Amino acid sequence: MLELTPSRAAIVSCLDEGGVLDGMPDFPGAFKARTAPDELWLIGPASSAAALLAHAGRHLEGAASHGLAADLSDGWSVLTVRGSEVSLVWERLSENPIPEGRPVLVQGAVAMVATKAIVFDTHIHFVNPAPLGYHLPRRILNGCADLAPRLTPSAEFAL
Numbered sequence: 001m002l003e004l005t006p007s008r009a010a011i012v013s014c015l016d017e018g019g020v021l022d023g024m025p026d027f028p029g030a031f032k033a034r035t036a037p038d039e040l041w042l043i044g045p046a047s048s049a050a051a052l053l054a055h056a057g058r059h060l061e062g063a064a065s066h067g068l069a070a071d072l073s074d075g076w077s078v079l080t081v082r083g084s085e086v087s088l089v090w091e092r093l094s095e096n097p098i099p100e101g102r103p104v105l106v107q108g109a110v111a112m113v114a115t116k117a118i119v120f121d122t123h124i125h126f127v128n129p130a131p132l133g134y135h136l137p138r139r140i141l142n143g144c145a146d147l148a149p150r151l152t153p154s155a156e157f158a159l
Contacts, residue, residue, distance in 0.1 A: 002083035002149040004137050007125065009078040009157035010049035012042040014056045016067025023063065027055050031118055031125075031159055033105040041072075043118065043127070045156040049073055077133025078157060081140065082123040085147050090117075090124065092143055093136075103159075111139040125157070 013035075014021060021040040024032060030044030030052060044052050049071060056069035081089055090098065096108035098119050106117045113132050118125040126136055140149050 002081055002085060002089065002140070002144065002147050003152050004140055004149055005080045005082070005152045006133075006137075006154040007078040007080045007157040008046035008154055009073065009076070009125075009127075010042075010044050010046050010052050011072045011076050011078075011127070012049075012052045012056050012069055013072050014040045014042065014060065014067060014069050016040075016060060016063070016065050020060065020063045020065045020067055024056070024059050027052055029159060031103065031105075033116065033118065035105070035107065035116065041116075043078075043125070043157065045158065046073065047156060075130050077128050077130045079126045079128070079133070079136050080123055080155075080157070081126065081149075083147070083149075084122070086122060086124055088147060089140055089144055090119070093139060111136050111143075120159075 018037050030042045033041040035041050042052050053071050060067040094110045096106055098106055103118055103120045106119055113128055116127040
């Protein structure tokens with residue numbers, strides 16, 4: 001069985017030189033996702049949005065850089081898919097290979113929509129542009145019906 005849970009997440013984009021971003025300290029309950037050579041996302045629970053933004057800002061200021069930290073949470077939709085057959089969802093909806101190490105960030109088309117995904121062994125956090133947030137759950141419910149997917153109430157993002 002698969003559980004599809006809309007996740008309330010904070011997404012903070014940090015823009016700076018690679019070396020500065022490499023030194024970003026961990027934030028409890030957040031995932032560091034390198035989305036480009038000069039961009040790093042911090043993804044955590046929505047309830048930590050202000051603290052996550054402040055954390056990123058302190059690091060960038062402390063590095064004496066000219067970087068920028070911005071809260072992008074409203075622009076993205078996060079769907080968490082959990083279950084023993086979560087890898088089948090990926091295989092059916094994406095042509096992108098998943099690297100061996102977990103957790104790992106994968107970027108590319110999923111269900112024909114530009115997606116960022118944090119892949120674990122037992123669950124995947126799919127991050128899609130907010131205007132298309134309705135699309136992925138519908139595609140999973142239809143394209144993976146034999147895996148008995150069920151939509152659950154929204155919950156705070158959790159690694």
